[in-house]
Amino acid sequence: MPSGADAEAMRLALAEAQLALSTGDVPVGAVVLDRDGTVLAVGRNEREAHGDPTAHAEVVAIRRAAEVRGSWRLDGATLVVTLEPCVMCAGAILAARIPRVVFGAWDEKAGASGSVHDLLRDRRLPYRAEVVAGVLEAECAELLTAFFASARPTEL
Numbered sequence: 001m002p003s004g005a006d007a008e009a010m011r012l013a014l015a016e017a018q019l020a021l022s023t024g025d026v027p028v029g030a031v032v033l034d035r036d037g038t039v040l041a042v043g044r045n046e047r048e049a050h051g052d053p054t055a056h057a058e059v060v061a062i063r064r065a066a067e068v069r070g071s072w073r074l075d076g077a078t079l080v081v082t083l084e085p086c087v088m089c090a091g092a093i094l095a096a097r098i099p100r101v102v103f104g105a106w107d108e109k110a111g112a113s114g115s116v117h118d119l120l121r122d123r124r125l126p127y128r129a130e131v132v133a134g135v136l137e138a139e140c141a142e143l144l145t146a147f148f149a150s151a152r153p154t155e156l
Helices: 006-025 057-069 087-095 137-151
Strands: 029-032 040-046 078-083 100-105 128-134
Touching: 006 029, 006 040, 006 057, 006 078, 006 100, 006 137, 029 057, 029 128, 040 057, 057 078, 057 087, 078 137
Parallel strands: 078 100, 100 128
Antiparallel strands: 029 040, 029 078
């Protein structure tokens, strides 16, 4: 169930997503919160910025949070991201032992947290995460829709 704290963290993730626009990256932002709600790290898509296919917002934020904690285990953390995590990011979330994921917009093409796949809650896997979907969904989706609309050539 989303909380006011989830919406506040999503606003931070949206601000981070906006920064991705300056490098031509898809505007996705992520925030990792500690158990008490303290921001451990933020990340945004950096694939274009660094030529790194794994530089999704979630992975960037998870790497930074692990650095801050001094451990790859992010027990008790919450990951807040503007777009439903893909398969790669869901794998990283589970590997980091993040128990709670909050996302904004659904990814009907590549989502792995409830739409196309549901890796984060798959009972066949050794770790699972609570998923809270649709927090500030309209704002998150609008940012992505505008980005992709501007990226398409206009027809005459």
